[in-house]
Amino acid sequence: MSFAPPRIVPPESLAQEAAAWMASSLQDALKTRPRASLALSGGGTPGPAYRALAAMKLPWERVDVYFVDERFVPPDHKDSNYRLVEDTLLKPLGLPASQVFRMQGEREDRDAAARDYEATLPPVLDVVLLGMGPDGHTASLFPGHPAMEERVRRVLAVVGSKPPPWRMTLTLPVLNSARAVLNLVAGEGKADAVRRALAGDLSLPAARVTNTQWMLDPAAAGR
Numbered sequence: 431m432s433f434a435p436p437r438i439v440p441p442e443s444l445a446q447e448a449a450a451w452m453a454s455s456l457q458d459a460l461k462t463r464p465r466a467s468l469a470l471s472g473g474g475t476p477g478p479a480y481r482a483l484a485a486m487k488l489p490w491e492r493v494d495v496y497f498v499d500e501r502f503v504p505p506d507h508k509d510s511n512y513r514l515v516e517d518t519l520l521k522p523l524g525l526p527a528s529q530v531f532r533m534q535g536e537r538e539d540r541d542a543a544a545r546d547y548e549a550t551l552p553p554v555l556d557v558v559l560l561g562m563g564p565d566g567h568t569a570s571l572f573p574g575h576p577a578m579e580e581r582v583r584r585v586l587a588v589v590g591s592k593p594p595p596w597r598m599t600l601t602l603p604v605l606n607s608a609r610a611v612l613n614l615v616a617g618e619g620k621a622d623a624v625r626r627a628l629a630g631d632l633s634l635p636a637a638r639v640t641n642t643q644w645m646l647d648p649a650a651a652g653r
């Protein structure tokens with residue numbers, strides 16, 4: 431399994447280029463279907479890309495927002511991926527709640543929350559934005575975790591090695607059936623994981639998302 435060559439983008443253009451990729455991928459999806467689904471990751475990298483995306487002209491009334499993963503914290507918690515997306519994309523767009531499918535990280539029964547989220551997912555996601563940690567985790571799929579081997583459940587509650595520990599995550603069957611996937615990675619701390627993932631080191635969850643397009647800044651590309 432090999433990936434298309436990564437796009438290497440100067441740091442100052444990364445957010446805009448990632449936003450343009452998401453917008454273009456959504457437009458492609460909307461050419462043949464009435465609605466498009468956009469699944470978003472959290473972490474420190476994608477916020478500026480979400481802000482740039484919110485400024486782009488799209489038929490937003492036809493776009494449904496999902497989450498790639500979420501921490502088991504309330505939606506107004508500083509570590510909530512929902513809060514990140516709400517602040518950078520949903521509020522700027524004024525997207526109605528009916529178009530936002532939030533992972534309920536506030537729920538006590540984590541497995542029930544995962545199962546309920548699974549029921550909201552479309553059969554195939556159109557556009558997925560991923561990130562990757564220095565250990566090669568993506569979504570909340572961490573190296574060596576049994577969730578990497580899951581082939582039936584589409585959403586799992588897991589304990590990850592990036593705090594906060596308890597998370598809900600899409601699994602590889604969902605990510606690998608998506609129509610367009612971008613892994614947006616920046617910073618020299620990721621360079622080794624990027625090199626290993628691009629070389630097909632399947633111990634890295636990010637390497638197992640087979641249809642990933644990669645967008646890197648020069649530092650993550652080892653330059």
Ligand SMILES: O=C(O)[C@H](O)[C@@H](O)[C@H](O)[C@H](O)COP(=O)(O)O
Nearest residue numbers: 471472473474475561562563569
């Ligand atoms: O909830 C999360 O933490 C993210 O979904 C996670 O998969 C993230 O994409 C990577 O950890 C990279 O995070 P940074 O962008 O902060 O490096």
